[in-house]
Amino acid sequence: MDSDYEQKVAKLKSKIKSYPDFPKEGILFWDIFSAISDGPTCRLLQNLLVTVIRAKYPNVEAVVGLESRGFLFSFSVATELGIGCLPIRKKGKLPGEVISYKYDLEYGSDILQIQKDSIRPGIKCLIIDDLIATGGSITAATNLLLNCKADVVGCLVIMELISLNGRSNIPNGIPVHSLIKYD
């Protein structure tokens, strides 16, 4: 990635606000909505995401957006690239036959689902979300897609919380690209 890319990332970073103690005490919340309330920043972000996908994942056939913030970006990049946009949602929200993946949370567990008809074995897909923290969401989504025999070429996020090392939990050495890294 060149200096134009770095300049655009710096501009995007300057637009993202953080909120201490949201939604709980001790959490510093990085709010992507604060950046995309502004039209030129929407364009800038879209341009960055599409640039990364064209450079790193030129053969990708579908982007998989994670509910809910991931949906914003999966649809916009899929539209520009002319590729499929597939949702992964929490249990009970997708109609038709679904494939499920149960994963552990700090307390209890959760279930992610994808529509069976949307995924075919070998499809080259890229997971998109706004942020990776512990990596629990992206890891579960990756495992769900691997169980469907999809070819997960990578994960793309706008923000990464480096100190939580969420990328280390993702199976099969699947690469993660983050635009912005926070310590």
Ligand SMILES: O=P(O)(O)OC[C@H]1O[C@H](OP(=O)(O)OP(=O)(O)O)[C@H](O)[C@@H]1O
């Ligand atoms: O790496 P992790 O520890 O899994 O955390 C990251 C995930 O958490 C947030 O989503 P959230 O579940 O809050 O839901 P939302 O997208 O609907 O706001 C964020 O949008 C990521 O999807």
Ligand SMILES: Nc1ncnc2[nH]cnc12
């Ligand atoms: N610190 C954080 N800011 C925004 N979204 C998040 N999702 C998980 N952790 C988050």
Ligand SMILES: [Mg+2]
């Ligand atoms: Mg989310």
